[in-house]
Amino acid sequence: MMRRIFFLFATVLLGLIFPVSCYYDSEEDLYPQVQCDTSNVSFANDIQPILTNSCLSCHNAFSSQGDVDLEGHAAVVKYALDGSLVGSVQHDRGYSAMPQGTSKLEICKIEKMKAWVNAGAPNN
Numbered sequence: 470m471m472r473r474i475f476f477l478f479a480t481v482l483l484g485l486i487f488p489v490s491c492y493y494d495s496e497e498d499l500y501p502q503v504q505c506d507t508s509n510v511s512f513a514n515d516i517q518p519i520l521t522n523s524c525l526s527c528h529n530a531f532s533s534q535g536d537v538d539l540e541g542h543a544a545v546v547k548y549a550l551d552g553s554l555v556g557s558v559q560h561d562r563g564y565s566a567m568p569q570g571t572s573k574l575e576i577c578k579i580e581k582m583k584a585w586v587n588a589g590a591p592n593n
């Protein structure tokens with residue numbers, strides 16, 4: 470009888486210890502995609518490459534679909550400051566979901582765009 474109680478106790482104890490050990494695993498190793506550096510976001514190094522890859526095919530200076538031109542800082546800043554740049558990539562209600570016809574941008578790209586807009590959309 471004592472043995473059985475001890476066995477039960479040991480099983481419960483192990484069950485408590487194991488999940489706790491996972492707690493100390495580093496988040497970086499477990500979820501690499503969680504890491505997204507949104508400090509010092511630069512228009513030239515961060516934002517422009519996203520636009521070039523995912524948006525300029527439809528929104529360049531010569532062929533601006535929906536009359537939206539996203540080529541160059543001076544053109545982009547208008548949509549950054551009126552909220553439609555972030556609203557459209559976040560698929561917010563009231564904005565056309567972008568990029569049109571394909572899947573949503575990666576979360577880190579959206580976070581960088583938000584950080585840049587929140588910083589006042591600088592030409593940096």
Ligand code: HEC
Nearest residue numbers: 523524527534535537548553554557564565567568569570
């Ligand atoms: C395949 C073509 C295509 C791609 C790629 C595309 N767009 Fe658009 N976009 C459109 C069209 C067409 C419109 C206008 C019609 C509409 O609003 O649906 C538009 C409208 C917009 C608007 C105005 C939305 C509003 O509700 O005021 C913004 C801002 C915009 N796009 C940003 C982007 C951004 C940022 C990307 C890249 C992440 C992108 N678009 C990629 C075709 C595209």
